[in-house]
Amino acid sequence: xxxxxxxxxxxxxxxxxxxxxxxxxxxxxxxxxxxxxxxxxxxxxxxxxxxxxxxxxxxxxxxxxxxxxxxxxxxxxxxxxxxxxxxxxxxxxxxxxxxxxxxxxxxxxxxxxxxxxxxxxxxxxxxxxxxxxxxxxxxxxxxxxxxxxxxxxxxxxxxxxxxxxxxxxxxxxxxxxxxxxxxxxxxxxxxxxxxxxxxxxxxxxxxxxxxxxxxxxxxxxxxxxxxxxxxxxxxxxxxxxxxxxxxxxxxxxxxxxxxxxxxxxxxxxxxxxxxxxxxxxxxxxxxxxxxxxxxxxxxxxxxxx
Numbered sequence: 001x002x003x004x005x006x007x008x009x010x011x012x013x014x015x016x017x018x019x020x021x022x023x024x025x026x027x028x029x030x031x032x033x034x035x036x037x038x039x040x041x042x043x044x045x046x047x048x049x050x051x052x053x054x055x056x057x058x059x060x061x062x063x064x065x066x067x068x069x070x071x072x073x074x075x076x077x078x079x080x081x082x083x084x085x086x087x088x089x090x091x092x093x094x095x096x097x098x099x100x101x102x103x104x105x106x107x108x109x110x111x112x113x114x115x116x117x118x119x120x121x122x123x124x125x126x127x128x129x130x131x132x133x134x135x136x137x138x139x140x141x142x143x144x145x146x147x148x149x150x151x152x153x154x155x156x157x158x159x160x161x162x163x164x165x166x167x168x169x170x171x172x173x174x175x176x177x178x179x180x181x182x183x184x185x186x187x188x189x190x191x192x193x194x195x196x197x198x199x200x201x202x203x204x205x206x207x208x209x210x211x212x213x214x215x216x217x218x219x220x221x222x223x224x225x226x227x228x229x230x231x232x233x234x235x236x237x238x239x240x241x242x243x244x245x246x247x248x249x250x251x252x253x254x255x256x257x258x259x260x261x262x263x264x265x266x267x268x269x270x271x272x273x274x275x276x277x278x279x280x281x282x283x284x285x286x287x288x289x290x291x292x293x294x295x296x297x298x299x300x301x302x303x304x305x
Contacts, residue, residue: 003061004061004064004065010058010061010062010065013057013058013061014054014058017050017053017054017057020050021047021050024046024050025043025046028042028046080117080121081118081121084114084117084118087110087114088110088111088114091107091110091111091114092107094107095107124266138177138178138181138274138277138278139178139180140176140177140178141176141177141178141179142174142175142176143174143175143176143177143178143179143182144173144174145173145174145175145177145182145207145224145226146167146169146173146207148179148182148183148186149167149169149186149205149207149226150167151183152183152186152187152190152205153165153167153190153205156190156191156194160194162199163194163199163202163203164201164202164203165190165202165203165205166202166203166204166205167204167205167206167207168204168205168206168207168208169206169207169208170206170207170208170209171208171209171210172209173207173208173209173224175224175298175299175300175301176300176301177278177298178274178278181274181277181278182274184270184271184274185226185271185274185275185296186205186226186228188267188268188270188271189205189226189228189271189294189296190203190205190228191267192228192267192268192294193228193229193230193292193294194230196230196232196233196235196292197230197231197232197291197292198230198231198232198233201230201231201232201291202231203228203229203230204227204228204229204230205226205227205228206225206226206227206228206229207224207225207226208224208225209223209224209225209300210222210223210224210225210297211223222299222300223297223298223299223300224297224298224299224300225295225296225297226295226296226297226298227293227294227295227296228293228294229291229292229293230291230292231291231292232291232292233288234286234287234288234291234292235284235286235292240284240286243268243284244268244269244271244272244282245269246266246269271294271296275296275298278298278299279298279299280296280297280298280299281296281297282294282295282296282297283295
């Protein structure tokens with residue numbers, strides 16, 4: 001704890017242990033007039049003891065750093081989102097009092113950019129909160145996935161009136177999930193399809209119930225499959241294995257023009273983290289003939305933690 005307070009890095013803490021090990025072994029060797037075969041056992045026990053101490057030290061250090069980071073993220077979320085909300089409310093007031101075209105255009109710019117900053121802050125916080133291998137935090141509740149997908153599609157239709165967005169639903173797709181996180185998955189996949197898909201071709205969002213229902217559940221299949229399909233330039237095969245890695249971007253000249261402000265390449269990574277936290281899988285297939293399809297499979301019920 002003292003070292004954390006003094007600003008030591010974990011590599012410096014480990015270096016101390018390494019120096020301690022070397023010094024102790026040197027002094028021990030110099031104290032022996034004649035080495036003995038039993039000394040090997042002593043060296044083994046010493047190394048095991050020191051390794052255990054190092055493991056405890058690293059765990060304690062990491063826990064303290066993690067707590068500090070979580071506090072920083074909470075402050076970041078509060079201190080950045082509140083001013084953005086204030087800007088939005090002030091812009092709404094101005095729009096009600098001044099109906100000129102110039103004001104409407106300025107308000108539209110403010111709204112788009114504050115929304116982009118809110119999304120960016122959310123992506124950064126989600127990325128940071130999963131940086132040490134922790135699962136994405138989830139909150140269970142009943143979700144009508146068809147209704148949720150319809151809401152997401154309607155919002156994208158308003159933002160992109162020139163695009164053809166279609167929803168297909170098959171079977172009972174109600175379940176117990178985190179509604180906010182599911183919405184995030186659908187929004188990120190739809191945004192990705194709009195950015196990279198052909199502007200002339202439709203984008204299809206499909207949800208379906210698959211598998212055998214659990215006994216006494218009264219619901220459909222045990223798994224729900226959600227897919228988003230778009231036409232256009234396929235993802236190069238060499239990029240497919242890393243498409244869900246954080247901060248990775250694939251962009252053509254056309255897709256770069258469609259990118260929303262505030263995008264830093266975390267959308268697909270966050271999709272994967274949410275789906276994995278739900279006990280599901282996500283995969284992508286992309287060819288020039290078949291187009292690009294992202295497929296998510298999640299259990300109807302969130303896994304018990």
